[in-house]
Amino acid sequence: MLQSRRTVPALAICALAVGIHMPAIAADGVSDDLVKIGVLNDQSGIYADMAGSGSTIAARMAVEDFGGKVLGKPIEIVAGDHQNKPDVGAGVVGRWIDQEKVDTIVDLPTSSVMLAVQEIGRQKNRLVIASTGGSSDFTGKFCSPVGIHWTYDTYGLAVGTGQPLASRGPWYFLTADYAFGHALERDTADAVVKAGGKVAGGVRHPQGNHDFSSFLLQAQSSGAKIIGIANSGADTVNAIKQAHEFGITQTGVQLAGLYLHITDIHAIGLEQAQGLLMTQAFYWDLNDETRAWSKRFYERHKAMPTMGQAGVYSSIVHYLKAIEAAGTDEAQAVAKKMKELPVNDFFAKNGRVREDGRMVHDLYVFEVKKPSESREPWDYLKLVRTIPGDQAFRPLAEGGCPLVKTGTN
Structure with missing residues (x-):
């Protein structure tokens, strides 16, 4: 952020x-x-x-x-x-x-x-x-x-959520107006364009915002098919809930929660969160160890x-x-x-x-379950794909880190 x-x-x-x-x-x-x-x-x-x-x-x-x-x-x-x-x-x-x-x-x-x-x-x-x-x-x-x-990081989130949705229609970004939001929009827009998608525009909102109505209406009027929600925490929860309240998702516009945590899904509820894609580094129900x-x-x-x-x-x-x-x-x-x-x-x-200090490991793309698919409390996600670490994070030579002396990944 x-x-x-x-x-x-x-x-x-x-x-x-x-x-x-x-x-x-x-x-x-x-x-x-x-x-x-x-x-x-x-x-x-x-x-x-x-x-x-x-x-x-x-x-x-x-x-x-x-x-x-x-x-x-x-x-x-x-x-x-x-x-x-x-x-x-x-x-x-x-x-x-x-x-x-x-x-x-x-x-x-x-x-x-x-x-x-x-x-x-x-x-x-x-x-x-x-x-x-x-x-x-x-x-x-x-x-x-x-x-x-x-x-x-924002690059990994963009690869996990931005690339799979790139071809589903023009994107419009609803972005928190601070460093994390800017970086997430930038990295996701790059991923969308590289995957052949288009970006129709975007709007920025202050951190800790409560009313997203005007921002969501701008996104809807842009003609975009994907609204990329480039914020986090309570801002993300509020934006997704209000998009459902205004009927935006019922018009065929898809929400892309670019930075979601399981606690956000818990706060939103499966009824409104179902179908969202989210990129995670960890999920509690992934395997016996987790x-x-x-x-x-x-x-x-x-x-x-x-x-x-x-x-x-x-x-x-x-x-x-x-x-x-x-x-x-x-x-x-x-x-x-x-x-x-x-x-x-x-x-x-x-x-x-x-x-450069980046810990490289696999990332996971999950889809939020339908309420009927959830077996127990906190059973919210189903695995869509695993992204190997060397694909999930930005190549070493592309980050501009002054410590990097080679062009290797």
């Missing part, structure tokens, strides 16, 4: 505003005799369901399953609410690093916050592992030696995990394995090990972290 393009340079200012202080890091072993992980996300706003307290629960589960210690030192989880504001997020992270000695920051929905924190991590030598922030620019022009993108972990998560959270929450767990376990392998918690040494070690867990099989 992002801010308008003209505000991107301000992200560096947000990062610098918290002050640049390079802390002393032990060459070997654990600095400060403690590994402290900060879960930064939206705890009370439009992204609280897809991240929020659920991500904190997933992080604590990861630490518990790892044994509570790494290199003989304890692991601690702290959580913070960035309120979807880059300056608030930068302030929290600055305090965490300078005063509370936090070693790495994870989760990070709202791409403008994610990119601001990326700059702080670069300046202060702290790992930033994004799970729910989506802009593909994180591993593109804003890539960092200590920035890792774990779960999905079901087993998700059942444990559900017992604590009383909701099935989103792909971002599952990604938080997976990324932290991999981070701790990398500390163990590196023999230190120094950020660049750990990032190097994270890129060397394969990712094999319930979340991803044969995953790998590329030199």
Whole structure:
């Protein structure tokens, strides 16, 4: 999730505003005799369901399953609410690093916050592992030696949902007017055009919008056959519900929810969500491993995990394995090990972290079930296809990451 393009340079200012202080890091072993992980996300706003307290629960589960210690030192989880504001997020992270000695920051929905924190991590030598922030620019022009993108990005979402629907008619985008929305529209429009489709236009709305009537009517009057909903969280839920209320879907116009979570389907309901395609990095009912972990998560959270929450767990376990392998918690040494070690867990099989920081793994395209097809609560999706990781994410040479020295994928 992002801010308008003209505000991107301000992200560096947000990062610098918290002050640049390079802390002393032990060459070997654990600095400060403690590994402290900060879960930064939206705890009370439009992204609280897809991240929020659920991500904190997933992080604590990861630490518990790892044994509570790494290199003989304890692991601690702290959580913070960035309120979807880059300056608030930068302030929290600055305090965490300078005063509370936090070693790495994870989760990070709202791409403008994610990119601001990326700059702080670069300046202060702290790992930033994004799970729910989506802009593909994180591993593109804003890539960092200590920035890792774990779960999905706007390029992968575009490949999964945009390409299959490209030929069904002209597209019109209903886009959140901030960084994530812009990136999602851009990447999806590119995917649609490359697949032979056409884009009729688009309209942008403010984040946290409640009334989508005028935007939906503009989309309908454009003559488009596909309305690409390039927003997230409560905005997506409201837009889809209102499109049904206004009878837009009954006219033959199809909605394409470009960024959906299982919690969104739960909020919308199968009656209105049925038939939607959605691209996911994880689904609780995918196999025995995902079901087993998700059942444990559900017992604590009383909701099935989103792909971002599952990604938080997976990324932290991999981070701790990398500390163990590196023999230190120094950020660049750990990032190097994270890129060397394969990712094999319930979340991803044969995953790998590329030199630009992108964790490459399979993505899945699901169709939302009809109410009659659902067997139990949270049984919402059926698998349409699996996208191999090397096709799901942007080729390494095309992202514009300054760290990339080769043209390989």
